[in-house]
Amino acid sequence: MTKFLNVERLGNVAVVRMNSPETHNALTTESQINEIVDLCAEVKADKSIRAMVLTGTGKAFCAGGNIKDMQKRQGIFAGSPYDLRDVYRNGIQKIPLCLYELDIPVIAAVNGHAIGAGLDLACMCDIRIASNNAKFAESFVKLGIVPGDGGAWLLPRIVGIPKASLMAFTGETIGAEQALSWGLVEQVCAPDELDAEALGLAQRIAENPGHALRLCKRLLREGQHMRLDSLLELSAAYQSLAHHTQDHQEAVDSFVEKRKPNFLDK
Template identity: 75%
Template sequence: MNPFLQIERDGGIVTVRMNHPETRNALTSPEQIQEFVDLCAELRRDRSARVMVLTGNGSAFCAGGNVKDMRSREGIFAGSPFELRNTYRDGIQRIPLALYELDIPVIAAVNGPAIGAGLDLACMCDIRLASSSALFAESFVRLGIVPGDGGAWLLPRIIGIPKASLMAFTGDTINAAKALEWGLVEQVCTHETLQAEAHSLAQRIASNPGHALRLCKRLLREGQHMRLDSLLELSAAYQSLAHHTEDHQEAVAAFMDKRKPGYLDR
């Protein structure tokens, strides 16, 4: 089978397309999971990467787990309860740990339905844009299971406990307009303009120094579970590092000279 992730580069912008439209980009195999983990490891080492855009080819963003495999208890759903627990821990749960903790900002361009694990995948990203045809569902309860890949942690932090509870307890689907109203997505675009809008946003992000983007994202992540005084200490440490980069000096010089800066990732 062809690789699940189709990767394109445009300077510091990395566009990643889930490319199994015949399965609506369902997450069905250890190989797919490993592709996500390997990609995040590669981008963490690549100091020239500044922003990632994640989207899907075909009609769906990601349909979540393969229900046919659930019914037959095959693939990643095979084995005893003990084996399944380890399959989750050593399998799909590696995606939120890798993707959510990726140093560079990640934009989800949700081109169609994001269902179950597909919604959780979008929630692992920092910013979400949606096509007007996108749909969202935390649908695990409809299949008699629970969010197994971090959705119970991710979704409430984006839309709040009451709305996350409503989605998780009912399994109901919401459309793009409701997702915008609830703050699940930041912008709704036409299907035709979604990719261009996501790339435009990525360009605005990528125009900033890479070290500042990575440190800023880490502060935002750490701030979700730190006290203010602890975060201020971490901010002071990161700021001292940032002040001693060549790109900071270039940014200040360009601001004073009223010109476009030229960053070297140093």
């Protein structure tokens, strides 16, 4: 069986491509979900990886759920309401819990349509850049359903409640330039430049010490639901750890000595 994910290692960067162009990279099966969950576990265990790029093969980033499976109530959409509840909880909802919480920075390179769960998948990443032909939609309401994979939590934190409400209540599609103006993506480029732009950004991130990237990402995540005083306490604890790493000393030494640092993730 063909794997859903193609993973390429480029130095300290992992480039991950969803590879089901015939279905527009729809998230349709339990095995696809498990591939993403397993990948996150592998990346989390490999301390030499400092950044990850997630993109799609073909004309779409990810088209979300398979509508034909929904129509036939088969695959991950089969069963009673109680069965479906557990399918969501034990299936696709594992993706935001592992991808959003992944220790390293993740860049979504949105090469085409990011629809429904595909948009939410992009929102699970830390930074989104898009080709100028990309399209975005929180389209669940068009199918008479709701964001079942965390989109109602993720999207408002990126574009704000009013714009997230507009997208969720209408289910309408917006283009790359509108996504840029709304802050949904940070950059728009030509399709043939997207891979290079995403990889270049990931490599600039990965030039920094791995431990500092991981601690910084955790602070940003925790800061979304902590009080300031609690976050300051956590920041002090993380900072004390960072000050006692070899890479911190190397960063300071190389700055003073005006040379390129050599970080060892220690």
